[in-house]
Amino acid sequence: MEGNTPKNTSDHVLDVRNLNVRIKVPAGTLHAVTDVDFHVDRGETLCIVGESGCGKSITSLAVMGLLPRSATMTADKLTLEGRDLLSVTDRQFADLRGDRIGMIFQDPMTSLNPVYTIGNQMEEVYIRHGKGGRKEARERAIYLLEKVGITAAASRLGQYPHQLSGGLRQRVMIAMTLMCDPALVIADEPTTALDVTIQAQILNLLKELQDEFHMGLIFITHDLGVVARIADRVAVMYAGLVVETGNAEQVFSAPMHPYTQGLLECIPIPGKTVRGSQLGSIPGIVPALIGEQEGCLFRNRCSYAREACTDGEIDLETGGDQHGYRCVLTPEETVNHIKKAPNAAVAE
């Protein structure tokens, strides 16, 4: 089943063009995700970063075909290994989930079913996708548990989730996702619920596994520190839109969108930020995304806002270097602003 997928013109594992998600809520229609484009290649890590409510998790659920019933999704293109996900039936989509595309969730404490053993839950996905019988499933599970660094893997199979610590459960989740050797793994804040020392271990593990299994990885997080360390490419989301995209170097070292700049100024960097100094901050709050939106959605919080920001759509300008941002400012203007900005927090 895998391997036979027709090679498309693009070798992107996942290709998303113009993804829109609308959710019906009591107050109206929530524009959760608007005009989102991205793609992931094998062996590549794309980080989608943004604050709560920016649409990053909804984006991932849309790609997984797991949106809530109240949500509707439209896209110009949504392909997984060249296969069009917009035209598949629910049944066919389910065949792909867990097989070609896997997902790791934020809270390892609640993401495993408490009443079934680890082994049962790991083997189930293998058998479901017709990879083999119970025996092979068991062998594969043991192999992967060892891969994710769990000792005495065979005996762990008989344990229940509540008998494991959070870090171990997240390792189990990762192993379970890899049971069918997927081409793409989506990790939604997989380390947020874990302690910092465990976080580094899990991130290292994900990178190692990605190298070994050569899968595409979409990593969703709010933590810019994590993004900087693991991303090949970054998409910064704000209010349902990708406002800036590029490789990690471009986005972190030369951020072009005022929102990205603002976010980076908010974070104290040991050794760079003067201790006890005032941090940069973004005033105001995220707008409610109910109903049609006009103009730049960041303008209410932006220190460079001008009349041009108030109407029409602002496109994601992508230069030849793949560094794109959704802002009316020209690159020159932005660079000038950065120079002029009162950057007290950052010591030279």
Place this chain on the structure above:
Amino acid sequence: MGYFLLRRLAISLLVAITVSVIGFSLLRLSGNLAESLAGEDASPAQIAETAKAYGLDRPFHIQYFDWVTKALQGDLGQSLFTKEPVIELITDRIGTTIQVACYSLLLSLIIALPLGVLAAMKQNTWIDRSALSIAVFGQAIPNFWFALILIWVFGVLLRWTPISGTDTWRHFILPTITLSTFAMPQFMRLTRTGMLDVLESDYIRTARAKGLSPAVVLWKHGLRNAILPVVSLAAVAFGFLLGGSFIVESIFALNGIGYLALESIQRQDFPVVQSIVVFISVVYIGLTLLSDLINAQLDPRIRLH
């Protein structure tokens, strides 16, 4: 598990003792028991004699221990009215009561579980709304009145079913339906809310992300978790069905312990009443114990504590 069992048993025993004290006190509520035993026209001397004969002149706790000791040996005293041993009265009739209670429990579950699951899956659709409406209506119907209406419609107007007695299975149809209107709505609502909670949980999302079919997600990952509270309720409901059986038994003339209890209450036959009350309580306690054990078996988090 051993510890869990031990603790659970200890609590059950404590509750059983308390309930038996309350049940025993019920008998003494009636004022002077010796007076009613001796008969209406008894003289004070006769009453005192009766009190002595029945041991009623002893302190309350002595009488209680005496009663418990005898009860544990199967001697629940004798009926004031028929003079038969209470234990025989109960054992003769318990079968009918348990039969009706089991049928009703079964009928309730057969209707409520699928309906509850369906309602949760199709939340806010017409299926969900009608399921909820059935529950609301069922809860509001006065049982005794519903029984009369059933008799009138199906027994008298349509002549489909017999309206009293226990001779054939058809005699149990109306009593079972009547009693089910009590338990069914509760099961339905509990299954529905349990299922709704479970369907929103992270592990269901994980199961769907694994590509499992909707049926596996629902029946394997959903129901097992949603069923936990229903098991507990089943035990509680069975206890209530036993305790509420007098309504249908008296209306449909089923010769069960409920009818016996009602008659005994009306005749002020307190040895019988207290025995039945304590009997039902003890059955209830045993059932909740059982349901906790089943739950512990279904839920490894409890099992391993």
Place this chain on the structure above:
Amino acid sequence: MTEQTQTPTSQYVLECRDVSRTFMIGRGPFTEKRPLRAVQDISLQVRRGEVLAVVGESGCGKTTLAKMLLGLLEPTAGDILYEGVPISSVDRRDVARRIQPVFQDPYSSLNPRKTLAQIISLPLDVHKIGTPAERKARVEEIMELVGLPRRLLYSYPSQLSGGQRQRVAIARALAMKPEILVCDEPTSALDVSVQAQILNLLQELRDELNLTYVFISHNLAVVEHMSTRVAVMYLGRLIEFGMADQVFDHPRHPYTQALLDSVLTPEPQYSLPNIAMGRGFPNPLNPPSGCAFHPRCPHATELCQWAQPQPLAADGGTVECHLHSDPDAMAKSPRINEQKASAA
């Protein structure tokens, strides 16, 4: 309000002397209860106007310590002193006037059935401070102080954003003009941009009101930015304590080192740190022998397996590690975690 003038009864505004708290964990009369040593022998000192950061992983006893500092839990051993006076000898309500909490979750820390005015004036109502009019004036004053517009006075928490709620929580804590705020992860439930707003606000308030903070956090970057003193906890013990510059620039305990290494800053030129540490946080009910950190420590030796290191005073702080108490003995004692370290 009694404005506490500098009464130098003690050079420290807050001090812990060998504070321990043990919980007995058991499930009833039939099992033996087991002690959970949530906090063990903690000694630390804070001067007025300082920010004491308490860091460590979840389950290390940070929150238990905070509850004891607030007077909500009694230590099973040791003393907590407030300006040299033991808290145990002070009335509960006087403690409340001097030290107030700010919590992590701005959603659970505000009563959803009350208006902001009611929430912020609760301390004043309970302590019967001022007339109703004075209380209202005070509430408005504090709201302005923490950057909440006056028109929110009769709003409910559900109408506010996370950052606004955290401002309300800070306002409530400040209502009685306490000297110390215990901030338990005050920004970890907030978005980055809001976190910066709240941290800035806390800094401003500290300067303006000469407040002392006990700042509990797992975010080392934030801690490094905010603190003047740092206490690093591991499994209930204070394994390193000292001035922020000292601890951050020259961490001495291997655990502190690991914590600092695990901070991920938005600097793409660096890659992921390799934390050579065993992966399990031990079960607090069944702590490892000797130094509790030894199963995860890359430098652990046989000595660490059986000997509990004692706090060693140096550079105005303390450290609990055999590496520093007896480097020679450590060098002689065989290393035990080398395999584990290379495997991780």
Place this chain on the structure above:
Amino acid sequence: MAPNDTAKATATWNGASADDFEVDAPSPGAVMRRRARRHLGLIIGGTVVLIAVICALFAPLIAPFDPYDQELTRKLINPIWGKGGTWTHPFGTDALGRDLLSRVIYGTQISLTIGVLAATLAGVIGSTLGMIGGYFGGRVDAVIMYLINCKLALPPLLVALSVVSVFGGSIPVLILVMAALFWDRYAVVTRAATQQIRSNDFVTAAEAVGCSKTRIILREVLPNILNQIIVIASLEMALAILVEAVLSFFGLGVQPPTPSWGLLVNEGRQYMFFKPYLITIPGLAIFFLVLSINMMGDGIRDITAPEGRN
């Protein structure tokens, strides 16, 4: 907050500044009113309950006849939709010639009195126990759980029947018996709710401020579980009305000639095969009142539920 330059610069374009917060979310009260206006069950249930309350309060003004007046010459007249029905007696008359409509109207007094008082009294008992158990936990909670378990083990209807048969079926006795037998659900729910509320930081904050435990329970916990208590109260009220009907039907509740609905069904029972309206009308009265109270309770639960579901 200290105003900063960038915020000022921004203000010219969009009127926003650092301390300019939008509050467009409606208050909890407004949310509740908005939901209530759209909740059909609540509206219908509430209306019927309101009508019942009016009937109970103004029974002498509304009822066309004295409910106790016997007129043997006018016995067993069919209701208006039956053969020989007249507008004088829209619901017909009973075997003693009493006007059924008047008896049903007066019956609301009994049902509502017993329902409201029994549910309230049971609510006070149960909620107090539940909140104390949930708040203090430990041994106190163990004792309260034990009380709840003992209560649950007793078959409530049989015990009620026994007690009423001893003390006689007066309305005060019925109320007290039901209050003593139906507090368990309040206790179970408030206990669980209190445990959940207690884990919230605002309770810890109140403790840290120096609030007394009583104040915390009454001022911090109670307002947050009041809606749940009200919902249970509606269920218990409906239950009390049903139980009163059962007891009266078996002749052990309210005594004749008081026009209790259960008693009306009992009295009509011997004529039910040829005068079915004698049992259908009072039975439907019980059914509709109980149904409406339950619908109202469900409605209150829905409109006070936190955001999310529905």
